[in-house]
Amino acid sequence: MTWKEDNWLLRVRNLTKIYGDPGENTLALTGPAFNTNQCPDTDSIVACADISFDLYPGEVLGIVGESGSGKSTVVKMLYFDLEKTGGAAWLKPYNDGCINILEESNQRKRYIRNNLMGMVYQNPRDGLNFGFSSGGNIAEKLIMAGNMHVGNIRGRAYDLLEKTEVPVQRMDDRPGTFSGGMQQRVQISKAIANNPPLLFLDEVTTGLDVSVQARVLDLIRELQNMLGIAMIVVSHDLSVIRMLTDRTIVMKNGRIVESGLTDQILQDPQHAYSQLLVSSLL
Amino acid sequence: MNILEVNDLSKVFNLHILNEKKIEALKQINFAMKEGEIIGLTGKSGSGKSSLMKCIYRTYLASSGEIIYASRAGAIDMATADDHQVIDLRKSEITYCSQFLSVIPRVSAVDVVCENLFRIEKDKEQARETAKGMLEMLGLPTDLWDAFPVTFSGGEQQRINVARAIIARPRFLLIDEPTASLDAKTKDVVIDLISDLKKNGTSVLCISHDEYTLDRLVDRRLHLHLGEINDAAVVEAN
Amino acid sequence: MVENIKFSNKYNFAFIDESTKKEIRRKLLKAVAIPGHQVPYSSPEMPISRGWGTGGLHITLALIGRSDVFKIIDQGSDASVNACNLREFVNAMTGCETTFDTSKATLVQTRHRITEEELNENQIIVFQVPLPEPLRMVERYEYKTLQMHAEADYSKMWVSLYEAYVRYGAIMQGSGYPVMVNGRYIMSPSPIPRWDTPNLHQAKTLFLFGAGREKRLYAVPPYTDVEPLEFEDVNFEIEDFSKSACYKTGFKKAFLDELYADDGSQKYVISDSNFLDKIDSEEETHQYTNKYIDQLEAYDVERG
Numbered sequence: 001m002t003w004k005e006d007n008w009l010l011r012v013r014n015l016t017k018i019y020g021d022p023g024e025n026t027l028a029l030t031g032p033a034f035n036t037n038q039c040p041d042t043d044s045i046v047a048c049a050d051i052s053f054d055l056y057p058g059e060v061l062g063i064v065g066e067s068g069s070g071k072s073t074v075v076k077m078l079y080f081d082l083e084k085t086g087g088a089a090w091l092k093p094y095n096d097g098c099i100n101i102l103e104e105s106n107q108r109k110r111y112i113r114n115n116l117m118g119m120v121y122q123n124p125r126d127g128l129n130f131g132f133s134s135g136g137n138i139a140e141k142l143i144m145a146g147n148m149h150v151g152n153i154r155g156r157a158y159d160l161l162e163k164t165e166v167p168v169q170r171m172d173d174r175p176g177t178f179s180g181g182m183q184q185r186v187q188i189s190k191a192i193a194n195n196p197p198l199l200f201l202d203e204v205t206t207g208l209d210v211s212v213q214a215r216v217l218d219l220i221r222e223l224q225n226m227l228g229i230a231m232i233v234v235s236h237d238l239s240v241i242r243m244l245t246d247r248t249i250v251m252k253n254g255r256i257v258e259s260g261l262t263d264q265i266l267q268d269p270q271h272a273y274s275q276l277l278v279s280s281l282l
Numbered sequence: 283m284n285i286l287e288v289n290d291l292s293k294v295f296n297l298h299i300l301n302e303k304k305i306e307a308l309k310q311i312n313f314a315m316k317e318g319e320i321i322g323l324t325g326k327s328g329s330g331k332s333s334l335m336k337c338i339y340r341t342y343l344a345s346s347g348e349i350i351y352a353s354r355a356g357a358i359d360m361a362t363a364d365d366h367q368v369i370d371l372r373k374s375e376i377t378y379c380s381q382f383l384s385v386i387p388r389v390s391a392v393d394v395v396c397e398n399l400f401r402i403e404k405d406k407e408q409a410r411e412t413a414k415g416m417l418e419m420l421g422l423p424t425d426l427w428d429a430f431p432v433t434f435s436g437g438e439q440q441r442i443n444v445a446r447a448i449i450a451r452p453r454f455l456l457i458d459e460p461t462a463s464l465d466a467k468t469k470d471v472v473i474d475l476i477s478d479l480k481k482n483g484t485s486v487l488c489i490s491h492d493e494y495t496l497d498r499l500v501d502r503r504l505h506l507h508l509g510e511i512n513d514a515a516v517v518e519a520n
Numbered sequence: 521m522v523e524n525i526k527f528s529n530k531y532n533f534a535f536i537d538e539s540t541k542k543e544i545r546r547k548l549l550k551a552v553a554i555p556g557h558q559v560p561y562s563s564p565e566m567p568i569s570r571g572w573g574t575g576g577l578h579i580t581l582a583l584i585g586r587s588d589v590f591k592i593i594d595q596g597s598d599a600s601v602n603a604c605n606l607r608e609f610v611n612a613m614t615g616c617e618t619t620f621d622t623s624k625a626t627l628v629q630t631r632h633r634i635t636e637e638e639l640n641e642n643q644i645i646v647f648q649v650p651l652p653e654p655l656r657m658v659e660r661y662e663y664k665t666l667q668m669h670a671e672a673d674y675s676k677m678w679v680s681l682y683e684a685y686v687r688y689g690a691i692m693q694g695s696g697y698p699v700m701v702n703g704r705y706i707m708s709p710s711p712i713p714r715w716d717t718p719n720l721h722q723a724k725t726l727f728l729f730g731a732g733r734e735k736r737l738y739a740v741p742p743y744t745d746v747e748p749l750e751f752e753d754v755n756f757e758i759e760d761f762s763k764s765a766c767y768k769t770g771f772k773k774a775f776l777d778e779l780y781a782d783d784g785s786q787k788y789v790i791s792d793s794n795f796l797d798k799i800d801s802e803e804e805t806h807q808y809t810n811k812y813i814d815q816l817e818a819y820d821v822e823r824g
């Protein structure tokens with residue numbers, strides 16, 4: 001299998017999110033060079049701007065940066081949680097990558113979310129409905145993809161929970177009764193329920209105990225090996241990025257300051273901010 | 283045919299956070315490497331051996347110059363190629379084995395060794411058998427096979443490191459001090475294993491301080507001094 | 521204008537002024553045009569409290585004409601307090617004839633039941649609806665339920681049915697079982713028993729639903745598909761009365777009310793009071809049929 005340029009899975013160009021009304025110079029007066037996201041003229045906030053990258057099938061891309069750098073905003077726009085201000089994204093399995101998915105109707109977006117993407121949030125409450133059982137949460141994804149057979153739904157949920165090492169006898173318990181690490185596992189089960197080619201992971205291990213964190217990371221890595229699913233891993237933690245990703249984008253003040261192979265970013269960072277980030281790695 | 287041509291390669295580290303301090307690691311490096319050749323890279327520590335190797339592997343970005351690698355799909359400049367192209371080559375042709383084992387935690391020794399092999403050998407158990415055979419040759423005690431290498435001694439880690447680098451028979455191998463901290467017997471095993479690779483067409487760039495290893499293994503030597511190739515010291519081996 | 525003994529003032533025919541009736545009729549037309557879709561309406565003040573049948577009453581009064589024959593039931597009974605008061609009110613405000621006889625009525629208002637006897641093309645049945653929003657139990661925000669309906673995003677509803685099945689081994693929704701109307705909107709049929717639900721499907725009659733407190737109208741036009749939500753392997757079922765029978769008539773094939781005597785003993789009686797009277801006096805009746813009742817009967821025969 002050799003790399004071909006037009007073989008991309010997800011193509012993102014000039015993705016931009018601005019809160020408030022931007023002025024003429026908003027983009028010119030914000031960013032890492034000015035060390036601010038806020039436009040001095042209009043007070044609008046540039047969460048991220050001009051984000052462009054290609055993701056290839058099975059590739060794991062890291063997005064690293066401090067809080068407020070806009071890294072979560074990028075994946076939230078791609079997962080349609082946030083409305084974009086500008087830019088475009090194309091997904092190969094959706095109409096052969098010919099349609100800007102960010103401009104699609106809500107119904108089409110929901111189809112894309114359910115069938116072609118998965119998302120694991122930092123806070124399990126964002127990804128799971130705590131009023132439903134963990135099996136019910138997985139069922140939601142399966143039902144949305146048109147599976148209307150309770151027996152099949154339960155069989156698939158059982159397999160997924162087993163794969164993510166959640167005790168299957170707790171399938172009918174609500175996630176509120178689970179530990180934090182287990183909630184993340186249920187979230188991962190739900191995210192991969194329809195075998196999407198693309199998975200977003202937004203700070204998934206932040207706030208977990210170190211040992212629990214390690215097991216969740218192991219699980220993600222195993223799933224990647226097993227399913228060959230492409231991932232975008234958002235984290236402020238370079239150890240997570242080092243362990244999971246092939247390639248990394250470094251963000252600051254809503255802009256990409258550097259992108260490259262993960263080992264290159266870690267050992268030969270080019271931008272001043274990346275150098276600072278790497279030098280802070282324990 | 284040359285598998286690698288390095289032309290006017292320079293590497294300068296620009297440390298923005300240390301008042302724009304500049305460190306010149308490599309200066310105008312030129313050399314070519316024939317397919318199937320084993321080149322020994324020598325020089326004092328700090329002479330730029332590892333920097334050169336990392337530039338070729340793209341862990342370091344070259345500041346100027348070309349690193350033309352003749353891949354199966356055609357010539358590629360490793361200094362400027364697309365990241366994805368480099369990732370693809372790393373998965374299919376080029377393996378880098380650093381001096382120190384840096385592995386993903388909580389993975390058993392056998393699976394660490396297998397990592398590259400899993401890509402080409404779909405039967406995982408078969409791959410593990412191959413890995414065990416190699417670990418046995420390298421004399422790693424059997425009770426360590428299922429343990430996590432993070433806790434191993436330097437010599438044990440070194441064996442794991444060498445085994446994982448050569449097990450998938452890469453087309454081009456970059457290997458840093460493969461025989462340091464090994465006993466004489468294991469050293470011979472490693473040298474034999476690498477020589478075996480060469481017989482199968484693998485080209486090897488090998489950093490070593492060990493005269494015995496260099497004498498037995500390499501076709502010729504490149505000597506680096508303060509980031510430059512010291513032509514006077516290029517010695518034809520054997 | 522209608523003069524009556526009870527109120528000294530004169531009122532417009534059917535109490536509500538003509539322009540408000542017009543508004544309600546327009547909203548009803550819209551509701552009929554989009555089967556199962558909830559249409560907001562003015563819900564004017566009435567001389568009864570909201571939540572006591574004002575929605576049904578609005579529709580009745582907006583539609584009723586001088587020649588209409590009016591019947592009203594409350595959980596099947598023509599004689600409950602709510603039914604009696606509303607009947608008297610409609611009669612006082614219109615002078616229209618009222619009846620207990622289902623087959624004679626042209627306009628039927630009901631709370632929580634459909635008549636046991638099948639209604640025809642010339643009849644209209646108006647439901648008093650307490651909670652028009654079927655998604656309310658899975659989504660508390662109105663703006664979200666509106667969006668869910670607009671985009672036909674009903675996954676949460678389905679998951680709640682899945683959860684009910686997992687928890688109780690069956691979908692236990694006792695009344696107001698959610699239905700899919702015309703393959704597009706999920707609708708609450710108001711709290712009618714599951715027994716009545718299949719009778720909405722491809723019916724001859726126009727069904728109108730009014731929720732006065734919630735200010736919503738909706739409709740199922742005649743000959744419209746109305747399907748209870750079910751999974752491929754977990755199906756909708758109606759109440760099974762084959763093990764019990766009406767204590768007065770011995771009749772089994774009708775929706776039965778459970779009665780408890782002072783000594784705690786339990787007995788059943790036909791819920792629809794007019795139907796009970798007709799069975800009791802052996803008059804001719806024309807009951808609804810549907811596949812669920814057929815299945816139960818077949819099962820009953822099998823069991824002996």
